[in-house]
Amino acid sequence: MKQKTNPLLSIHSYIVIAFIYLPVLMILIFSFNTSRISSKWEGFTFKWYGSLFSNRYVMDALMNSLTIAITSTIIATVLGTIAAIALRNALKKSKTVLGMLYLPIVVPDIIMGLSLLLLFSQFHFPLGKWTIIIAHVTFSISYVYVIVASRISGMGKQLEEAAQDLGASPWQTFRHITLPAIWPGVLAGAIMAFTLSIDDFMISFFVSGPNSTTLPIYIYGLVKRGISPEINALCTIMIFVSVGLILLAQWLQNKGNRGKKASTLPF
Structure with missing residues (x-):
């Protein structure tokens, strides 16, 4: 017997989805607005995307974000994968270590950012790109590990x-057997780490220094002076890139779970 769905639950679901995604949709729509006033629609245009990519400050922030994200992703992926392999046979004996690996996921970003800032200050470590990279590696390892x-x-x-x-x-066992079997998970973890790094604002805001402004920090600076269509265009691009990378990571993870089992030993 087919169970009927309560129509109120369906309405509630649609309301929740609209509540979450309506602001994102508004940013996307007004990024094509001719007017510089975001609250007033005057026409359709692509000019804000052109002026965005001709802005030297935006390009500098983009290069900083890409450099930090790529570097932190490589380091976090290697360390997170090693941790997952090392704890494979010792999970019951390493509950404390396992809990510490999950801790950066549940600790609020503002606490982690402030604690890292205090740590760098105590060791007189100059704030800049490397402090942001270290901070991003700190929280990305946990996601890669999971x-x-x-x-x-x-x-x-x-x-x-x-x-x-x-x-x-x-x-030889690791290279020909273990790594090919876990490769989809490693790649999915790397994509997730890259997405988290390039989107991070709170932690980067605490540990950034001169000449290390990332895209989220740059957007925050623009918003304080007033929202312009260029901000909407920049946010739209970041939304599509982030969603695309997350979907790709999920697809790779699902593909890995359905992956083929090796049938030969290539050595």
């Missing part, structure tokens, strides 16, 4: 044990 660990948890040890029985070294 994604890679979920992939590893669904992988059996039979192929690895068979490879070792056939004389494969630990490095």
Whole structure:
């Protein structure tokens, strides 16, 4: 017997979705507005996107964000993957370590940003790109670990044990068996780390220094002087890039969970 859905629940769901995404939709629409006044629609235009990419300050902030995001993603992906592999066989014995890996996910960004600022100040570490990179690596490792660990948890040890029985070294086993099996999870974790890094504002705001302004910090500075269509255009681009990367990470994670099992030992 087919169960009927309460129409009130459907209406409630649509209201919640509208409440979440209506402001995003307004930014997208007014990024094509001819008028410089965001509250008044006068016509359709692409000129704000052109002026945005010809703005030297925007390009500098974009390059800073990309440099920081790429560097922190590489470091966090390597460290997070190593942590997931290292704790694969010792989860029951390492509950404290496991809890500490999850801690950056639940700690509020403002607390993490302030604590990192105090840490850098105590060691007289000059604020700049490297302090932002260290901060982004700090919280990105946890997300990489969670994604890679979920992939590893669904992988059996039979192929690895068979490879070792056939004389494969630990490095050969990792290179030809373990890494190909967990690669979708590693790539999904890297994409998630990149997305979180390029979107981060709160932590970056605390630990940034001269010549290290990122796109979110630059947008915040523009908003304080008044919202312009250029801000809407910049936010629209960041929204599409972020959503695209998150969807790609989710697709890779799902593909990895349905991935083929290796049938041969390539050594």
